[in-house]
Amino acid sequence: MRFVADSMLGRLARWLRMSGHDTAYPLEAGDRELLELAAGEGRVLLTRDRGLHRRAAGAGVESILIGDDHIHGQLRQLMEAGVEIRDTPVCSRCPACNGDMEAVEKGDVEGRVPAGVFQGVEDFWRCRDCGKVYWEGGHWEDIRRQVRLVRKDLNPR
Template sequence: MKFIADSMLGRLAKWLRILGYDTVYFKSGSDSELVFESIRQGRIILTGDRNISRNVPLRIIFVKSDCYTEQLMQIIKELNLKPEQNNFFKRCSVCNCLLNNISREKIKRLVPEYVYETQTEFSNCPECGRIYWRGTHTDRIFELLKRICV
């Protein structure tokens, strides 16, 4: 399942990516451009704009809340999604690309020394170059996901 989130839903887009869903964040552009991209890429539109959700005969979800955890719960419930842990942290939370595993040796000078010494697995985004590892922030993310019933 692929999504395109409008400019009001950047945080939701990030969290869907963390769960492993292919989610484009449409930061700027007109409503017609958003609709065109959703058709071209075969994506479900996620929007906080009632006007778009009323006037377009496409798969559109009007996101009701301003709170990203409630937004995430709404999408999971409405689409009956079953996020699987083995898909978590497979996409760049910034640019949506699939991550690549990378050896420790290649990132030694790119991460803090403590991170290098305490972590064994790393991945990177081939598009934006961001490096990821499973630190204490990962535990906090899993706790949040448990609280919202994922």
């Protein structure tokens, strides 16, 4: 599934990208552009806006009305809807820009990441679009914890 998220859902868009889902997040887009993008590229619209959700239905665009302001409830809703949210980032889509990521040689990122990171980390990825470099860091533990909490909510036992 590919998605387009409205401007209220930036954090959710980054989460979806970390799970490998192609997620557009066109900050400047108005309702009409969001609907056109969803229809044109076959993306599921994610929105906090009830009116936009209704317009999507009228235009034959699949959309999910996100019912929660907080990321925990948002992830829970999508997982209940059958969207796979991974507890380990897959490093296939750039969380910042949705570009394709590729694994890079450690030598290629010397000087482009903090020295302490360069010494302690072996695996790096780079976004083909924006050039941002990623590695497995402490925030991965936060991601695992968050996903575990949501799963626990969904399956108390």
